[in-house]
Amino acid sequence: MAMIERFANPNRFLTLTRPLVPWLGGLTLLSLGAGLYLGLFQAPADYQQGESVRIMYVHVPAAWMAMFCYTSMAISAAVGLIWKHPLADVAGKATAPVGAVFTFLALATGSLWGKPMWGTWWVWDARLTSMLILFFLYIGYMALSNAFDNPQRGAKAAAILALVGFINVPIIKFSVDWWNTLHQPASVIRMDGPSIHPSMLWPLLLMAIGYTLFYLWVLIIRMDADVTAGKIRALRQRRVHG
């Protein structure tokens, strides 16, 4: 708790995190570069799926991040609602677009992967469908947090939505899996591939680390911008209220 208290002051948060920005940026580029190189050029092609299996190195970590970002949004929401921590709301709001982009990336690469595998751009596969609904949840969160004239109202309402959504994610996942097995026999090739060879594990891990660093990098920049925007609003309001 003392740790949280220390970060509570937005100004202190900014002075502590600002120096991290260039480091995070550099590390992000390094790990993504290495991950892509290993994944696209070094890792073996799949004997069934051929070269198209390489989409996995972009797709699978993106799907992980989509869930990870939603989880951090829900944790921020809980911290914001229970401890009324001002930076928690800012963090949640800053996370949403990043999570939405990862979700979209997972959807787009999933669709690209589906073309050579299933011969069609979209199949109502359980994983892709769950991902699509998660994307809608992100869109709802962002729409709600921007729908109020008072940005703090938006953040509070969106926090409640994030918690309700987070509790619902496993239920939705379960429902979609049920629905999918009902309507499609389980003959579909699974997307996570048959078994993970070490030469495939490294690029996957590097990509996941790179995505996480990217998230932290963008998170700090966006939180910084949001805190600064809040200061500007406060200055403007002071003019109105004399």
Place this chain on the structure above:
Amino acid sequence: MTLFTGSDLTCVRGERTVFRGLSFELDAGGLLVLVGPNGSGKSSLLRLMAGLLLPAHGAIRWQDADTRDDPETHNGRLHYVGHHDAIKPVLTVTENLRFWAEMHGGNAGANNRVAEALKGFGISYLSDVPARFLSAGQSRRTSLARILSSPAPLWLLDEPTTALDKEAVAALESIIAQHRAAGGMAVISTHTPISGDGAETLDLTPFAQAAHDFEDGSAAA
């Protein structure tokens, strides 16, 4: 011991600190009149007292018990009249009032209490009229009649004289006087002078200014 007190209250709305370091005391039979320019936090203070807003700092107490600890009990001892009249146009004046009378008081005698309340504000003749036909002043009187329709020791009235004519203001003044004589309390925000013996006036200007200076200080830091 004073019945209803607030100590060292800070009110933050959105990203703006409305006032800082405000304290008040109100005893049985007391009347507190809130004055100050627009935006000085009169409505905010009334909402704090009602528990609709929570203070960012400080506490509001009823006989030494923080009102936040048991909001439902606090709700049971107050009547709040805000900017909106909260009147359903499809219900008659009596139906509108009866709901609030039964919600706060009991079912028993609700009819009588509503009739008395309408009489108190001089609108008995409206009792069966659907509320959509009311004028602004009549609607305001109906809304104010809620405070008589069930007993509660604390009345929080936010600019109650808006849209009222002279006669209605006089009626309100005498109703508040009776309420105080019976040991009740009232807090009123107003721009127009409202008379009451032994009323205390609380000017919010210095506390709003304190909030202001504090924000300037923190912005400079």
Place this chain on the structure above:
Amino acid sequence: MMRRFSLLVRRDLRLAQRQGLDSLMVVMFFVIAVVLFPFGVGPEPGILARIAAGVIWVAALLSTMLSLERLFLTDYEDGSLELLALSPVTLEVLVLAKVIAHWLTTGLPLIIAAPLLAVLLNMDADGFWVLIGALALGTPTLSLLGAVGAALILGSRRGGVLLSLLILPLFIPVLIFGVSAVDSAIGGYAIKAQFLILGGLFVFALPLCPWAAAAGIRQSLE
């Protein structure tokens, strides 16, 4: 507590009854939305019978959502909501009372209209009672989930469209199991699992949704 609870339900029912058209309009929307489908997919009885359960459920979802926007909005706009929040009942109980009134005025009419629409779509008669049962078990969950959305949009710009973005994704599990129950019954399979899950969703939403909606209302009044 019970006295105030029933007072709240009766108040909302009376308001709905005085504005009788509102509740009728939701049912009419439900009917028209379903009737659009034969024009969209063609009048062939086989196809209509195949999609009947899904179409009726989707239309029920949309009609419920349309009616939810005003669940707290009118009370919020005319100042009643802050007075209700200041009444001696907890906000969670208030939400529950309003949800029950909402279900009685919109969910129940939908359930009554559903068999008629099932006939129009040539649905297999084996599915009728299951459809009614599934709707009876599923629509209260829709009202509960919708109450959360209705509370969160208070004071926002463009409430209605926003509401649909927030709650339609959350409606999906109810849709899946509601349709699956009817389809299984028509296909001659067991429907116990679907009903158990629909019931489970309801039991799960019953405490959670009033809590979340009350939190939303509280912050809308600040």
